[in-house]
Amino acid sequence: MTALSTDKRPATQARAGGYAVTLGGIRKQFGSSVAVENLDLDVRPGEFLTLLGPSGCGKTTTLNMIAGFLTPDSGQIMLDGQDVHQLPPDRRDTAMVFQQYALFPHLTVGRNVGYGLQMRKRTKAEIRKRVAEALERVGLAGHEDRLPSQLSGGQQQRVALARAIVVQPKVLLFDEPLSNLDLKLREQLRLEIKHLQRELGVTSIFVTHDQTEALVMSDRIAVMRAGRIDQLDTPETIYREPANAFVAGFVGQSNLIPGICTEAGADRCAVQLPTSNIVHALHPGTVTAGDSVRVLLRPEALRLGGESAATSIAGQVVEVVNEGNIATVVVEITGDVRLRVAVSDPAALSLPVPGDMISVSVPPGAARALPAED
Structure with missing residues (x-):
């Protein structure tokens, strides 16, 4: 790698x-x-x-x-x-904000926030002033005398943040x-x-x-x-x-479809999918003709139904997840290869149901070809 x-x-x-x-x-x-x-x-x-x-x-x-x-x-x-x-x-x-807050349970909020300044031998007047400023910044002004157990989880994390920034x-x-x-x-x-x-x-x-x-x-x-x-x-x-x-699959929702590069230029290539469809894809400059690739298709870039100038891929709807403001339609295009299509306004569209045969359109510029092995 x-x-x-x-x-x-x-x-x-x-x-x-x-x-x-x-x-x-x-x-x-x-x-x-x-x-x-x-x-x-x-x-x-x-x-x-x-x-x-x-x-x-x-x-x-x-x-x-x-x-x-x-x-x-x-x-x-x-x-x-x-x-x-x-x-x-x-x-x-440096100062660290930890996952577990790491507050002293027996110390007040003010003393927790000021602990780092105390270790740095700052005067009491300076500690009071900077603690008050830090708590003001994180929205906890007036909480100096409370104990961590009297705060919510979000408030405790704000205390931890104030403790980190107070030492500048x-x-x-x-x-x-x-x-x-x-x-x-x-x-x-x-x-x-x-x-x-x-x-x-x-x-x-x-x-x-x-x-x-x-x-x-x-x-x-x-x-x-x-x-x-x-x-x-x-x-x-x-x-x-x-x-x-790996990056494509880890960051954001993605469809990664296997394919073969049939023709390659400096930054674009033609890729044959398992459905025999040809899609034209951008690539990062490491793909050549004959390479096995993974074609990245972001769900929000795909469209349900056929569109002019787009590659149309036929398949069967296997699942529809409607979250109100967005819906995800899962379409099986061949074997165990599936495409997820994001629909941004489900209320304005008659969504398909599982079992429907449907076309998925890949608009120009929507596909990116990546090396199959990295």
């Missing part, structure tokens, strides 16, 4: 310095298991960068090495141009901080965190396996797999131009 990046920066700039965080050739192994392998990463000042990937891909291990909780077996970690390999966590000018770190680290919250609260807090990060201008690295969080919050996303970065780019580019089938 080759680590890929569509980041448009010249390679000379990527390693030339001026970054808030630079990882060079980082490797970490636990026993016989390699968690992170030869990982390079540059994080720009003030950027919100997300490490996205499935469980066990190395994203939290990477975050913990940046924080100083783990020591890499090899490689270099630079924070604001300084080699921090030998520095303990409390001297790295150069780099703010997030380890899946929203994963324990319910959906509505996650949606609310992800926007609040992003707004606060922009307001403070603090460089932030966010770890998650939730693709929606990554797409909504990030300036750039590093998609990780097996201890490496498969693709590093903006959310829009990662979604629209995934570098390989």
